[in-house]
Amino acid sequence: QKEVEQDPGPLSVPEGAIVSLNCTYSNSAFQYFMWYRQYSRKGPELLMYTYSSGNKEDGRFTAQVDKSSKYISLFIRDSQPSDSATYLCAFRTGRRALTFGSGTRLQVQP
């Protein structure tokens, strides 16, 4: 079983739609949960960071963590063409290096 599972997509939605991106994980020691956004020909940039179960909101973005189900989600409201990118989930245990999902490619159609 892979440590992190993430649907690679591509996911294509119309502008204004609500987008849901998800990852499941198997390592119960993961303590920190992150979402990165990666535009083409760029490095990943940190989008959302959470430490505990529950929701965290930042503008149009909401990160959700369910530790009991080992499941994290990123919701994007009122999606824009500029949101078109690859979204990577990432996990961290203490001082260990980050473990990444393979990324979901999102295309928002104008």
Place this chain on the structure above:
Amino acid sequence: ETGVTQTPRHLVMGMTNKKSLKCEQHLGHNAMYWYKQSAKKPLELMFVYSLEERVENNSVPSRFSPECPNSSHLFLHLHTLQPEDSALYLCASSQVDYGGGYTFGSGTRLTVV
């Protein structure tokens, strides 16, 4: 300059060449990382330097050799690479005792011919 800067942005090299990738961070971080990103695969951790000491080496072939002369600079020396080593090589930095995320550079797109 701010953030994490990687040079060169693109590199084409033959299998018998020797080249180096450079990474520089201006964030005052004390940990630096090399990751390999191949199509449709998760980011693969290659090396970790924490406080200028290599603390992790994920079974990377010896044809990749890292160097961290100080907390702001990181190199990846390449020699006798294989075509399957073609990928995007990403450098990142962080604070070692901070549980948060990393700051990545834009990467070096490496093609081995």
